[in-house]
């Protein structure tokens with residue numbers, strides 16, 4: 084019985100920023116939901132309310148950030164708030180700078196609103212400042228969308244001098260920084276760096292979310308920043324849904340009010356930190372030819388394959404008959420037009436082939452991006468044999 088337990092493996096989905104189901108504080112959330120609806124404020128929670136969100140949670144977040152409650156707006160996940168930014172603050176044809184690569188869903192939303200997207204390449208220390216300054220010499224964007232902490236998908240964290248320079252540039256050129264910070268609390272090593280909102284509060288709108296902290300299903304995201312800009316978002320929100328998901332927001336508020344958030348974040352760091360370390364160790368051992376930025380936290384790690392490896396050859400090799408390659412499943416599968424990005428993302432070296440070159444651009448869903456579809460986890464935070472086999476197969480495909 085004991086032997087069976089020690090060899091037990093659990094599967095981890097590597098295809099998106101999807102939290103591990105075992106991270107969900109199910110009983111606590113159930114208790115908070117019951118208190119939110121069953122308590123004296125229950126009727127208010129089930130009624131329409133202001134489009135800015137559940138007031139006690141706004142106030143709680145405002146106090147934590149040291150801002151007024153009118154500088155906090157809640158929405159059904161942070162993505163919904165990005166949609167409101169598109170509706171309220173963007174005109175078709177406006178230029179938006181993004182990191183390249185970046186979170187694909189944000190690109191989808193920006194494109195929906197007719198934004199002209201300019202990609203600023205990523206370095207291990209965040210966006211490439213020389214490229215950013217070069218782009219600024221040509222035009223001033225309305226926004227620079229950046230994920231400074233444990234970026235999706237590169238895993239990079241913007242270094243302090245980069246953050247300071249970004250803050251200065253935003254002030255000097257008069258563009259907004261849209262700081263997307265859902266992974267910020269999930270730092271597994273090193274000291275926390277100041278947020279862009281701390282450095283340039285007048286020029287930054289900071290998005291955050293309870294998706295990675297409690298669970299995506301609560302659908303509670305927030306934005307902090309300029310009250311006048313948020314009032315315009317609130318109008319777009321009212322015109323869209325009148326009221327956000329007050330049941331989710333009141334449940335999250337109850338969770339925070341009880342002091343459960345910090346212990347939950349401690350649990351998450353203890354759960355995910357060793358997994359990231361094990362992934363990096365396995366890559367070092369089994370895929371030394373590849374390059375990647377070693378993340379200090381968050382969910383994402385991107386692997387860049389060596390120069391000369393083409394996606395087409397890799398796919399062909401992986402699909403070959405017998406041998407370990409058979410166990411390697413790469414996305415996109417032939418015939419699928421839209422590959423899935425992944426935390427364990429394999430990218431052909433930019434310029435390796437046509438697809439690889441496209442992967443280097445701001446189009447996150449470029450066809451040159453590859454992901455190992457699934458991984459499995461064994462007790463003790465080492466990668467399980469299936470996953471190691473995938474890495475070995477990939478290595479042998481690289482050498483072919």
Ligand SMILES: Cc1ncc(COP(=O)(O)O)c(C=O)c1O
Pocket residue numbers: 099100101159160161162163186230235263265291292293294299303304
């Ligand atoms: C950078 C980034 N922003 C936003 C989100 C989505 O957050 P939410 O569930 O709050 O809409 C994700 C989820 O993967 C993400 O990686």
